[in-house]
Every structure is written in C-alpha cells, then in structure tokens.
Amino acid sequence: MENKKRSAMKTVTWRLIATLTTILLSYIWLREWAASFAMGITINVLKAGLYYFHERGWNLIHWGRTPVKANPGGVTIWFTGLPSSGKSTIADALAGTLREKGFKVERLDGDMIRKNLWGELGYTKQDRDENIRRAAFLAGLLTRNGIMTITTFISPYRELRQYARESIGAFVEVYVKCPVEICMQRDPKGLYRKALAGEISNFTGVSDPYEEPLNPEVLIDSNKETVEASVTKVMDKLRELRHI
Numbered sequence: 327m328e329n330k331k332r333s334a335m336k337t338v339t340w341r342l343i344a345t346l347t348t349i350l351l352s353y354i355w356l357r358e359w360a361a362s363f364a365m366g367i368t369i370n371v372l373k374a375g376l377y378y379f380h381e382r383g384w385n386l387i388h389w390g391r392t393p394v395k396a397n398p399g400g401v402t403i404w405f406t407g408l409p410s411s412g413k414s415t416i417a418d419a420l421a422g423t424l425r426e427k428g429f430k431v432e433r434l435d436g437d438m439i440r441k442n443l444w445g446e447l448g449y450t451k452q453d454r455d456e457n458i459r460r461a462a463f464l465a466g467l468l469t470r471n472g473i474m475t476i477t478t479f480i481s482p483y484r485e486l487r488q489y490a491r492e493s494i495g496a497f498v499e500v501y502v503k504c505p506v507e508i509c510m511q512r513d514p515k516g517l518y519r520k521a522l523a524g525e526i527s528n529f530t531g532v533s534d535p536y537e538e539p540l541n542p543e544v545l546i547d548s549n550k551e552t553v554e555a556s557v558t559k560v561m562d563k564l565r566e567l568r569h570i
Contacts, residue, residue, distance in 0.1 A: 407502035412548035
C-alpha cells in the first residue's frame with residue numbers, strides 16, 4: 327500500500343517525463359527549441375487541467391461504485407449490563423441495521439451460548455468467568471474472520487470484560503445502563519422474582535454484584551433512550567472508530 331507522498335511523487339515524475347517527451351518530439355518535428363518547449367509545457371498543462379475536471383465530473387457519478395468498508399477485519403460489539411436492562415433488544419435491532427447495510431453479522435447471546443455450547447457451566451464466580459473466557463474466544467474467532475460479532479452477556483466483572491477486550495482486539499464495549507428497580511419491573515422471565523425469593527443464588531443485581539464499566543465506548547441509558555436512538559448511538563461510534 328502506497329502512502330500519499332509516494333503517490334504524489336510518482337505523479338510528478340510521470341508528468342515531468344511526459345513533458346520532456348513532448349518537447350523532444352516537438353523539436354524533432356519543428357527543429358526549434360523555444361517553440362518545442364512552449365508546445366510541451368502548454369500541452370501538458372492542458373492535459374493536467376482536462377484530467378482534473380474529468381475526474382471531478384466522474385466523482386459526481388455513482389454508477390459502477392462499490393462501497394468500501396473501513397475495516398473489513400470485523401469487530402466485536404460487546405453489550406454488557408444488568409439482566410433485563412435491554413441488551414438483547416438493542417443488539418438485535420443493531421444486527422438488523424448492519425445486515426441491511428451489507429455487513430456479515432453474527433449474534434452471540436448469553437442464554438443461547440450456555441444452552442447449546444456449554445450447558446455444564448453454572449452461575450458461580452468460577453463458572454461465570456469460564457463462560458466469558460469461552461465466549462471471548464468464540465467472538466475473537468468470528469471477528470478475525472471478518473464478522474461483525476454482536477454479543478450480549480451480563481459479564482458483571484470488569485476483569486473478565488478486560489480479558490475479552492485484550493483477547494479479541496477489535497472490541498467496542500456497550501454498557502446498557504438501567505436502574506435495577508426498572509429491570510425488576512421488566513423481568514420478562516421472572517428471574518428477579520425467583521432470586522428475591524431465594525430460588526436462584528448468585529443472581530446479578532440481587533445476590534451478586536455488577537461492576538459497572540469505567541470507560542465504555544458507548545453508554546446507553548435504556549430507561550430513557552428509545553431502541554432506535556440507542557442503535558443510532560452505537561452506529562455513530564462504529565463510524566467514528568472506522569469499523570463501518
């Protein structure tokens with residue numbers, strides 16, 4: 327890949343060679359250096375001007391263009407937050423938006439991963455850590471193969487989120503913030519109710535802590551923002567970081 331200085335130097339040297347060639351051919355024909363020099367300069371200045379306006383004109387025509395994505399190497403968009411904070415709803419909407427724009431997208435959901443890949447893991451601190459390690463490995467594989475990988479894991483511990491960031495590389499952390507009281511009101515699966523009744527142990531937000539991200543790339547307040555606004559916020563950040 328060439329840098330701008332090399333490209334500019336190639337252009338200058340090519341125009342210089344073309345000008346000298348025109349002067350020489352003009353001299354062979356006219357046998358007069360002054361006229362040959364004037365003709366060589368004039369012709370190449372005209373060519374440069376015509377080429378410039380020709381290119382400007384074609385820049386206004388979109389026919390035949392293929393959009394070029396800034397980062398074809400993929401990225402992991404890691405949604406984290408309390409249970410029932412809205413992670414999956416926003417992540418699913420984001421996945422749809424990216425697919426509409428032609429990106430290859432894969433969704434990794436915490437419940438789906440546990441059910442289909444490693445159902446033997448429980449909810450102790452040790453098992454939760456192992457769950458994130460495995461999920462980060464899988465997300466990293468997809469990302470390195472050019473996939474926009476959108477994950478939704480509670481991932482309550484900063485240390486393991488940092489592990490995921492470092493092991494994956496191209497990583498955008500999205501913190502879906504929501505007061506635990508609102509999450510309890512939503513509670514579509516009744517998990518908070520069971521945790522409060524003592525039927526579920528080590529439940530994040532009730533009997534197990536959630537360590538908020540200190541510096542996420544994107545912060546979404548799902549109690550105040552619409553799904554559409556949240557998706558727009560993530561898309562804007564992906565553009566800013568040149569992932570799309």
